[in-house]
Amino acid sequence: MFNQSFIALVATYFFGIILNVKGKKLIFASFGGGLAWYVYIFSISKNIDNALAYFLASIALTIYSELFARLLKTPVTTMLIPGLIPLVPGGGIFYTMLYTVQKDTNSALFKGIETLFAASALAFGIVFVSSISKIIKDIRKGNIRKIK
């Protein structure tokens, strides 16, 4: 599992270069990618459902990104986008198409739905953590709407 996470870390590092992330941010962003993949693989090895594993990994990654974005004074996306790349279900897209071409409609539908669920799980992980972090930010700034 550690080997795999390390490969994910390296992949995220190179993808960070493609996205033009520079300096210290690149290092921290690639650790985010490694962390996200570790959580995903760990959840899979504990027999957790695929979509839920994506959700957990996305939550872990978003917490990490929100924390380090504040430490490094950079937009959250600089940390979040490179780290999320290993999780994006590119495999799902390919297998859906492969099964469709092989006229295996059952597997194609299964893979397609799995891909859709994985992407939604990633999205909801981000929504979940970002909303909570916004609540914390508002409370700390005293920026709370009064209810009449």
Add this chain to the structure above:
Amino acid sequence: MKLIKILNVATYAGKIMLENGGETYRVEDVVCKICEAYDAEISCYATITGIMASATSKNGEHEAQIIRVKYRRINLDIVHKINDICRNCSQYKLDELSIKLKEIEIEAPYSKYLMLLAHAFAAGSFTLLFGGNFMDFVSSSIIGSKIFLFTYYFSKFEINVFFKNCIASSILTFFAVMYKEFNLIDNLSANITGILMLLVPGMTLTNSVRDLIAGDYTAGIARGVEALLIALSLATGSGFVLAILL
């Protein structure tokens, strides 16, 4: 200080950010912050293809500006730098700020050769991650660099991302299948998936979700549809080649 000048600098900062992959709510935020730092009241509305802003000064002047953004690329370093500058923009005079923004805009990204290497090794590492061996790593690195060369020279034409991604994914599938035919690789799907990761719309997906959270539904849905269409065009491109060759 002239109001139109303030508005020009503010929307210019917003435009650079939008062109380089900032979320739209952050673009609106940047425009508003710069105007407020120079004592102008502002309301700003941004979508993924344009910025509209109107400002009112304290003595009742009124100005409006519309910026159309046509080209978009990805450079997160520029997003970071503009965000950084606008956090403490009240330190600078307006002319200084404008010069600084121009400097950021023309700042060179990573060089072409480093990009080539990064594409090659990213594709290779993803192939390893999805269960490839050393030969798969080598072959997908080679194909990954081909994909970079293709997108690099293709970006000179003004062509939509869907067509570009469709062609790129059919090229990569074609080469991977050819390598498989000549028995250079054993794991075809790890190869194709690994290289496909270079093209997946991860950035669009993330930005779409973050825009939706911030309540920017127009931009969020537009980006979401873009991500979906890119994914479909990738599937179409590789499926087309697979259907012919397999």
